[in-house]
Amino acid sequence: MLAYGHEWNREGQLPETLREVSLDCSRAELEELIAFLQNVREEAAGAKLDSLSHWHFRDWSPDWSEKHSDIVILLSDHHVWTKETD
Numbered sequence: 001m002l003a004y005g006h007e008w009n010r011e012g013q014l015p016e017t018l019r020e021v022s023l024d025c026s027r028a029e030l031e032e033l034i035a036f037l038q039n040v041r042e043e044a045a046g047a048k049l050d051s052l053s054h055w056h057f058r059d060w061s062p063d064w065s066e067k068h069s070d071i072v073i074l075l076s077d078h079h080v081w082t083k084e085t086d
Contacts, residue, residue: 033071036060040073049077 004015025033040055047053057071058064 032061032063033057036071037073040075044075049075051076051078 003018003021005018005021006013006015023033036055036057039060043055044053051074053076054072054074058068064070
């Protein structure tokens with residue numbers, strides 16, 4: 001598993017591999033994140049996944065706004081990424 005990040009206002013910037021990711025959230029936001037991840041798991045169950053299979057938290061949460069971070073889950077059946085993978 002890898003985490004990537006980039007600034008919202010930096011057009012054309014390639015995502016940077018992050019060494020560590022911190023999620024600063026309330027208990028209610030944690031519950032919402034867990035529900036989002038469970039939803040992704042349910043939608044992906046039995047589906048054929050390719051390198052384009054992804055889900056955005058911003059699309060899932062009606063409370064999301066641009067002042068929040070988006071979380072994008074990328075799933076694929078074809079590879080497992082690590083920092084050592086080219």
